[in-house]
Amino acid sequence: MARTGTEELRRRNRAALVEQLHRHGPQTRAELTEALGLNRSTIGALAADLAEAGYVQETTGRSTGSAGRPSTLAECVPKAATVTAVEIRVDRVRFALVGLGGEVLERAETALDGADPVDAIEVVTGGTARDALEAVAAVPGLVDAGEVAHSTELGWAGRDLAGDLASATGREWQVVDTATAAAVGEWSRGDAHEATKLLYLHGGRGLTAGLVVDGLAPRGGSIQLGHIVVQPGGRECACGLRGCLEAEMEVFGYAEDIEYATLAAGMGDAAARDGLRRSGEDLGRALGAVVTATGPDEILFGGWLRELYLSAAAPVRSALAETTLPHLRSRLRLRTPVLGDEGALIGAAETGFATVVDRMR
Structure with a gap:
């Protein structure tokens, strides 16, 4: 039984070391010791074991700034x-x-x-x-x-x-x-890793949202943002409901013409400005329902919603404030993603x- 427990612990430590290097890049044994909470001899043994298995390689790395030899770096072998x-x-x-x-x-x-x-x-x-x-x-x-x-x-x-x-x-x-x-990409490789609950909004020829918790996607985290009703009895939607966000925002037009709409609004076109304002308000109302249900601490506006948010942040935030409890929005950060497409x-x-x-x- 003890031997089985030891082997299981070793497997877990091997996986933890691979995950650390995969997510954070090449590191010295001292850095791995601090990150994983293991002693240096254990890190050395794990690194040697993973090197033999082909997952990790150790190379002469960064200089310490002193007269001594540069530190040895452990890094992933990509093709492994x-x-x-x-x-x-x-x-x-x-x-x-x-x-x-x-x-x-x-x-x-x-x-x-x-x-x-x-x-x-x-x-x-x-x-x-x-x-x-x-x-x-x-x-x-x-x-x-x-x-x-x-x-x-x-x-x-x-x-x-x-x-x-x-x-x-x-x-x-x-x-x-x-x-x-x-959302997983932004948390893992972007700059959203500090978010406990990250909500990503995607604008394509439809509107969707995805929620990740500590970088992982729970079942049920896929959200049909575009079919939240924001105007009861409003425009008929292709899904059969009335007043859906997609219908009210006429997303097919936005998907094709968002650049034109934002440019026209910036040049003083009153109709374009009014359209962006109304769309921002509708988006904010839909977000209010999602935020109330999921309680994220960060929201990213991706796809063409990035352009809409940059042009209509004030109405989005105002409508969100009107439809969300204060304690949910007080910690909420709204911004655009860094990884883009x-x-x-x-x-x-x-x-x-x-x-x-x-x-x-």
Whole structure:
């Protein structure tokens, strides 16, 4: 029993060291000792073990600034473990083969003529690396347990995408929504790692949101932001309801014309300014419901919502304040993401690496 416990502890420590190097880059043994709370001899043994397994290599690293030898750095071997990350959009599929440590080893993009799921699956199948340890696809919409329950942008409903991809490629797939993937990316590789609950809003040809908690996506964190009713009895939405955020904001027009709208408003166009104000207010009201339900401490505005927020931050914040309890909004930070369009692809890869590390434990 004691031996089993020792082996389990060693596995956990190995996984913790790999995770530390993957997330934070090359480090000295002294830095690893401090970060993981283990003694230097244990770190040395773990590093040697992982080097023999091919996951880690040690190199002569940074100078200490004294007459002594430079410190030895432990770092990930990128090709030791790879993840295929895919982002499916209505007009294209983007691919990245990402190595341990976050290095992008390969990148590609293929155009789609519409969002026919059969065509999309065929494109994904052709671009998937067969030797990757994990494969993760990000799609815009409401996703639960591998199923695309609803996607305004793709026009899909009740699509078992994980099952379709598994049948086509002969391997298991994880499927996450674009907003959640981008949230994971911003937390892991952006500058949002201090957020306990991070809410990412994605504007495409639909409006979605994703919630991550301490960098992980809980089940149920995929949110159909665009189908929160902000004007009861308002405009008819394609989903069958009335007054949905997507309908009231006329998101298809915004997705195509947001740059023109913001430019016109900046040049004094009263109609453009009024449209941005009303859209900001509607977005703020929808956010009020989401913030009340989830209690995030940071919100990022991605996709074309970035441009809307930069142009209409005041009405967004004002409407949010009118629909949210004071203690929820007092700690809330609203801003734009730093990874831009790369967030979803990076987050899909990081979702896969979280599974890789979990399997090492």
